[in-house]
Amino acid sequence: MNTKKSLYSLAVGEAGKILGLRCEENMRRRFLDLGFLRGEEVRCVGKSPLGDPRAYLIRGKTVALRQRDAEGITLE
């Protein structure tokens, strides 16, 4: 289970396909609204100056997520 690749493992410029969400309820709904759905392509497009949070391009929008939250999104 814990060997699954998470969103956080993407390097800047890399993309992946979303497999699922492993986080608490409020966060999960937030992710769903933002479009982090199974099968969507998501790309890491940048890091903040201190490395965390990072910016991800999902469905045409750029969303910043912290490491802890990005680790809750698993990739195929």
Next chain:
Amino acid sequence: MARGGKHGGRVTKSEVNLTLAGNPNVGKSTLFNTLTGMRVHTGNWAGKTVDTATATVKVGDVCYHITDIPGTYSLFYHSEEERVARDCIAFGKGDITVVVCDATSLCQGLNLALQVMECGGRTAVALNLVDEAKKRGISVDAIALSRELGVAVFPTVAHKRNTITPLLAALEGLKPSERVLYYPDAIESAVDKVYRALLPYGVEVARRRYFALRLIDGGEDMREKIFSALGVTGEGACQIISAVDAAWQGLFAAGIDREEYERLIATALVQRADEIAEHTVKICEGGRDVTGRLDKILTGRVSAYPVMLLLLALTLFITLSLANYPSAWLASLFAWLEGASRTALVGIGSPDWLVGILIDGVLNTLGEVVAVMLPPMAIFFPLFSLLEDSGYLPRIAYNLDRPFACAGACGKQALTMCMGLGCNAVGIVGCRIIDSERERRLAILTNSLMPCNGRLPMLITLIGAFYTLSGVGGGTPLVALGLSLFIVLSVCLTFLITLLLSRTLLRGAPSSFTLELPPYRKPRVLSTVYRALTQKCASVLLRAVAVAAPFGALLWCLSSITVGGKGIISYAASALDPIGSIFGMDGAILFAFTLGIPANEIVIPILLLIYGAGGTDTAGALLSCGWTPVTALCTAIFALLHWPCSTSLITVYKETHSIRDTALAFLIPTVTGLLLCLLVNAAAVLFF
């Protein structure tokens, strides 16, 4: 077609409640302003409405009560904003909801539009920013969109009234939205079970379906809301609850648990929105490039912080160097006005006390406040709005999130601090953009550490006085540098105190953080400057004037009513002298800050009045009152860090409903300021 009966035909009511909904940052508030004739203060800084604003507009013989609700992505209730929005649309008395969508990124807007339509009211879509979309090579077919959604769609450019007229004209004929969203069979049959249980209660078809959906996935509070909206009690409630249980039985049997249910609903919404967008939007690629390249500099590892500091210093420098001239003009204008009206009043034989109250009290204080405060504000607010309009502000939160997370807080606190630079009360309300309750309180309690626009001019005066007294000389660049240092100090203190609070009174781990980084756009200079001046400046200035005028009169009375040859005010000041001297100040200064609680802008005028000094050269006047460089420095520190103004304190109470938090908001900056003053004074006594 509409089956709701009473909504079948044209609206004949003369009063209609209209709600404006939309994603954050799609120009919803601008549309609201244009609709209402720009008469309404939209209330805050980040370009975000965090509270509802209302106004009434008459079109023909119909009176529209328009409510502008917070910008949200969904109605699923993660944050305070979404709760307010959902309550307004699904449970409010709104007749019509206009969903404002951003034509440059339609999917996200359509997702919300579909959710709003699902709530069952009459809905229209304002396809906003069509001009911006065209510039980026995006075209949206409004007619096709209207056909796909089954509601009226109007292309708009929010700040151009003529583009909104068709929307206004069509409002009267709007019909309830039709159902355009279907969920997987298992969910539909579960909804049907609950829907049937709701049949005895009088409500439109679509809204009944919405209630059924939310009874299944909503929590306890959602159920309460729906029951009270439908007037469900006792026996009826039991029947509905057992229908919900039965629905879940069916869902579980189909292998759908709560998490899967939410996922399926969200997926259906997003996919439908995508499908519609695919049929209606044509995109020529390109446009993200500029944002990507700018972000390399503005959020880059090496350049981000220097650029941020540079922008802050530059903003302050422009503000200071440009403000000097209008300040001097205003000061001489008021001096002339004082002279002229004094002659006139004395000429018609007014008694001395009346001349005193009106001229030396009201007009003098008013002049001080307006001349000192208006010019920097009139430059600072528009500059800041331009930064806001360009899309840079969220990058500040992005850059600073890491340090805030280390202090147990949220990066969005940086945005509320920026708002605090304009007005702390606004910054405190703005803290609602922070989702976590604990982190929101951290931001509220520390907001007053940022010097607001009422204190910036005071700081400038005091820093100038410090330079003059210590013989360094002055000059705008030096003052701007000093002011930047003071702001850096308050940022450092904010971090420190946030850290201390999250280790003690507001213990907890940082929660999650999602922040959208919109593409940069060229600020619309003229309309932004106009808006900043007419709304933000005007309201802050009016508040200051409203406080300054009566206070001026009161002060004059206090200083002129004499007992034993001295004014009452001087007794109070000398009584405070021993306390003041511990902190490197004097009694008059402490007393001026105490009287200045209604508005920080009046502290310096009060001080001059107590000293009995006056004239246009404030620093010179202070020099003649026995001030030393230490006095100026300590007073400047205390100006940065003392009790928040009464408006801020009331706002803290309104936002937290807690006396304890209000007291903390009072004590935190006060104690910090006094401690720093004590240290500086002690150091000065020891080493000089």
